Amino acid sequence: MKSATAIIIGAGHCGLAMSNHLTARSIDHVVIERGEVANSWRTERWDSLRLLTPNWQTRLPGYAYAGSDPHGFMAVTEVVQFVQRYAEHSRAPVVTGTRVTRVRQRDGGYELSTSEGSWRCRKLVIASGACNVASVPSVSAALPAGVTSLSLLQYKNPALLPQGGVMIVGASASGVQLAREIRASGRRVVLCVGEHVRMPRTYRGHDIQWWMNAIGAMNVRYDALDDIQRARHLPSPQLIGSPDHATIDLNSLRKSDVELVGRLVGLGGGKAQFSGSLANCCALADLKMNRLLAGIDEWVEENGLTKDFPAAERYEPTDVGPEARLSLDLAEAEIDTVIWATGYRPDYSWLDVPVLDRKGRIQHDGGVVSAPGMYVMGLPFMRRRKSSFIDGAGDDAADLAAHLDHSLASVAA
Amino acid sequence: MKTSNNTAAVENGVNVDALLGAREALEKAPEAAQFKWRASCEWLHGTHSRSTIGKFFGLGTEQSRDTTFAVEADHPKIFASEDHAPTPVELVLSGLASCLTAGVAAVAQRRGIQLHSVKATLEADMDIQGILGIDDDVRNGFGAIRVHFNIRADASEDDIKALVAQSQKRSAVFDIVTNPTNVFVSVN
Incomplete structure (x- = not known):
């Protein structure tokens, strides 16, 4: 049986950032990867996807974007290259083509069964990602036969869709991006909108991510919040990383004739039913956006920088019209495809250690899992607001590597 | 403010x-x-x-x-x-109003906002061709409900709007009237 002091599962940006910090601390380790480096990015994303964060923010410990377009947004192929180059640059000890099938506690450490034999380790870092499985609500089982049902892991581009209209369930980043490109392909698009987070792409002359960074929002720690669970379950903001830095919101989608309806709350007899809460979901998002913008304006003023930026502005409230429909006969409306843009969740089916709560979420304190010597990375607001961003991996890896190193040292002493 | x-x-x-x-x-x-x-x-x-x-x-x-x-x-x-x-439908409006109003008070307390007065006024549209069986295309229930809140509180206009929005988000009756519910009726 092969062994290492520490094993990192997953050679994405999180696993590689952790590997970098363990190497710096001379802790022997391997990174076990089911496919190739950046596997999820290679195989499980739609064609047009770009990062929601600008290139300058695409940085990992000891490595950063160095191209000519710091304010642009990387396409998926560029992200794959970036992560691949980082793996080479940091000489990460990656074992590719090795799928972990089971993890058990053994002798105060862990035993991993993999497609290529077993491994033992004292410390385990789960960096296998937060988006392994597309969350599809159970109501999807009631879709009429003949309607194609696609998850976010299956959708690639509009040309591959069946002929007719498309109902997209969910209006977070992925839902609004898909609505935009599928509508542009000439299809009828119905977008089911529940709670969402609205944000302008650019505000007062800078990208919204630049502002979030500048005002310190990205570095807010998980233990500084009243209700961390709520922060961890916030939907992704309605942003798109496009070369023209376009803002995408429900108003712009509605202007391009995307039909907005409330949250999907029922499917039966070929009919979809929508919640009457659409207006309030939009009111909540508008208020929340304005609080963020007010926070930015306050920061500018407090720092005496008013002259350095264009004037503050506020955006049109979301206008969903007076008569959002409450039901839709899918056949009558010629909806041939339903896309479930209802989020992702991690896959822990291989994790045979009692660390999951009743909802299947891994229990952790800022990435330190409840089982001894186990760590997790890359989950939403895991340690900081930026934990699920590429730019968040470095600081989280530094903290968790220090914790891991310390716990090794205390056993040795 | x-x-x-x-x-x-x-x-x-x-x-x-x-x-x-x-x-x-x-x-x-x-x-x-x-x-x-x-x-x-x-x-x-x-x-x-x-x-x-x-x-x-x-x-x-x-x-x-x-x-x-x-x-x-x-x-x-x-x-x-x-x-x-x-009428029963007026009691439904009363239930919605009471639920949202209680929510406003609770959220305000949680957010440290002193309320001075909260008044909700509700109106619902109904085409009674539905309940009278004149036109099968008309539903029995409300076509729409409008709720207007008049709130005096030690808070900004946006903070008051946020109270009302959050109250809707956490309201049982708001959920009951905006989303479908299975109803099972048995006899004797």
Whole structure:
């Protein structure tokens, strides 16, 4: 049986950032990867996807974007290259083509069964990602036969869709991006909108991510919040990383004739039913956006920088019209495809250690899992607001590597 | 205009600490969060009826209360009724208003906002061709409900709007009227 002091599962940006910090601390380790480096990015994303964060923010410990377009947004192929180059640059000890099938506690450490034999380790870092499985609500089982049902892991581009209209369930980043490109392909698009987070792409002359960074929002720690669970379950903001830095919101989608309806709350007899809460979901998002913008304006003023930026502005409230429909006969409306843009969740089916709560979420304190010597990375607001961003991996890896190193040292002493 | 994060400084009559404590306890014991609400209703005469509301189930056990409440309903005289009490659909509006208003008070307390007055005015559209069976394409229930809140509080306009939005987000009756519910009716 092969062994290492520490094993990192997953050679994405999180696993590689952790590997970098363990190497710096001379802790022997391997990174076990089911496919190739950046596997999820290679195989499980739609064609047009770009990062929601600008290139300058695409940085990992000891490595950063160095191209000519710091304010642009990387396409998926560029992200794959970036992560691949980082793996080479940091000489990460990656074992590719090795799928972990089971993890058990053994002798105060862990035993991993993999497609290529077993491994033992004292410390385990789960960096296998937060988006392994597309969350599809159970109501999807009631879709009429003949309607194609696609998850976010299956959708690639509009040309591959069946002929007719498309109902997209969910209006977070992925839902609004898909609505935009599928509508542009000439299809009828119905977008089911529940709670969402609205944000302008650019505000007062800078990208919204630049502002979030500048005002310190990205570095807010998980233990500084009243209700961390709520922060961890916030939907992704309605942003798109496009070369023209376009803002995408429900108003712009509605202007391009995307039909907005409330949250999907029922499917039966070929009919979809929508919640009457659409207006309030939009009111909540508008208020929340304005609080963020007010926070930015306050920061500018407090720092005496008013002259350095264009004037503050506020955006049109979301206008969903007076008569959002409450039901839709899918056949009558010629909806041939339903896309479930209802989020992702991690896959822990291989994790045979009692660390999951009743909802299947891994229990952790800022990435330190409840089982001894186990760590997790890359989950939403895991340690900081930026934990699920590429730019968040470095600081989280530094903290968790220090914790891991310390716990090794205390056993040795 | 001022806002305060000091919940001790405001008094809206909502025990937020108790509610937060209950939330924390029920997060650890979700089975105790399973409640059953009940009402029984007796026909009096014509369209006049009386509901009694008393015991409910919650926190893992039958709960009783000091009073058994009675709520009557009837229809107005233009429906050839005797107008002893509000119509059931008006009671639905009252239920929605009360639920949202209670929510505003609770959220305000939690956010440290002192309320001075909260008044909700509701109006619902109904095309009674539905209930009279004149046109099958017309639904029986409301076409739309409009709620207007008039709130005086020590807070900015946006903070007051946020109270009302959050109240809708966490309201049981708002959910009941905006989303479908399976209803099972049995006889004898």
